[in-house]
Amino acid sequence: MGAVDWIACGLAGLLLVSTSACASPGTAPAAARTAVASPTVPAPTATATPMPGTDGAPLDPETTPGVTLTGVGVGAPHQQPAFASKALDVLATLPVKGRAPKTGYSREQFGQAWADVDRNGCDTRNDMLRRDLTALALKLGTRDCVVLSGVLNDPYTATAINFLRGNSTSTAVQIDHVVALSDAWQKGAQQLSPAQRLSFANDPLNLLAVDGPTNIRKSDGDAATWLPPNKSYRCDYVARQISVKSSYGLWVTQAEHDAMARVLADCPDALAPTDQGEPPAQEAPPVQQAAPAPAPAQVQMAPAPVAPAQAPAYYANCAAVRAAGAAPIHVGQPGYSSKLDRDGDGVGCE
Known part of the structure; x- marks a missing residue:
């Protein structure tokens, strides 16, 4: 299941919460204004930085808070699906197996929660809030990093949710792991390196800002046990799960595969989201220019003979x-x- 709020700083000047543990901002980007339905943000490739402060929200409803995993570089995941790949075609490439035992699973197996893996000076949670919310208000002095408020067009419930940062309000919007960490652990993530699991837990491809209570109800369910109440979003949701599992070499159970196939039967042309760009168009081989036809030979026409001037008539008599x-x-x-x-x-x- 997806992660719940882990907030970097409290409301400065608005709410009496601590801001002493704010991550030191680096080169944070300006506030995003993109839609929530189909974000495409490159997978992180950097290293973890110290965990930001908290406003009291729990880390992740499916687990207990984990310990910090430091000094681990983010490993490259498997290759994402190619540009414009159909989700049904990618689903056909996923191995179908039973669940592995959950033995050994804990949140810390996926590294530091909401690490600044892309080294932009902001933790992953604030990166996702800036990406998925509109009408943003950002905390001064954080280089447009910390989100104080905004509006979420929630893909899971098709409702607008007002987000306000605070101890009792932040959990209204949570960041969901579309493929839950526990589900991933039981379907191949045990074989990933710690660095790859850290990448998985912070990969924007696998993260969505969503309605908090709905995220809690999802828990760590897969497509066979939980789908978004908003039926119009189910194709996009399943396609994203397929893309994530393909990207990290994970498998699906038979029940999960069949549930995904049923959803995609209503949208067979749905594409698997990916960061892979459109391949450059191949240049057509140069067209062999035909030699120009020779100009017709210039025929020299002989000038028409000029009739000799007739001598003036002469009469003798x-x-x-x-x-x-x-x-x-x-x-x-x-x-x-x-x-x-x-x-x-x-x-x-x-």
């Missing part, structure tokens, strides 16, 4: 003019000459 049918011949006509025009009236061979 009027007999020749009449023989050529040119009589009478007028001045300006080819072949006219004054010798043909004896009276000089401009008309020859009259």
Whole structure:
């Protein structure tokens, strides 16, 4: 089951609670404003830091508070599902086995609760509150780390929950381990290294801010024994459990497998959430450019022959003019000459 509040600091100036144990802020990010339904935050890869202070909320309803596991690096989990993998396809890859004995399980097997595994100066609980709540009010002097109030659109009950940090109010919003730590222990986590179990307990892929009482009712149930009351969220919930179990090499029981398959039958295209990005598009091989067609040969056309200029007509006498049918011949006509025009009236061979 998921973890309950473990608060870093009390309300400064608003509630009389201790803030002496606040984690020293480092480079905390600005307040998140993302939706709660499908967060995708990279799995942590750093080391644990000292546990923040508490406002009196219990650590985890499914267990008793564990001891601090220090000096342990966070081990890399198994590879998360590939981008856009269908949850049904990933479910088919999970081994189906019976539960292992719960012998040896305790909360401390998963390391320090709400460790600052990503070294951003904030404990995991406040990271998840900033990610999943809206209308945030953040404590001054914590570099936008400690959440004083906000609104949760709860995925488990489909209700809006007002969160107010305090001894008696913080448990209204709890951080759930979607795959409960106890359930993971009985289905393969015993074989993980301490560093990998610390990563599992603080992995944003496996964490959701949810309604506190509903989280307590869930306890450490798997999909065969508990599903969110909000039926519209069950596909996303089961898909997330499948992704988490695949990422850490855990198995499912037959009853759990069948329950997951029944839920996904109503949403066969549901995707397993993952941090894996879309693979870069492969460049198409260059298209071989066809050689340009040769230009048509330029045919040199011989110039058209020029007809030789006709020599001006010449008549030896009027007999020749009449023989050529040119009589009478007028001045300006080819072949006219004054010798043909004896009276000089401009008309020859009259």
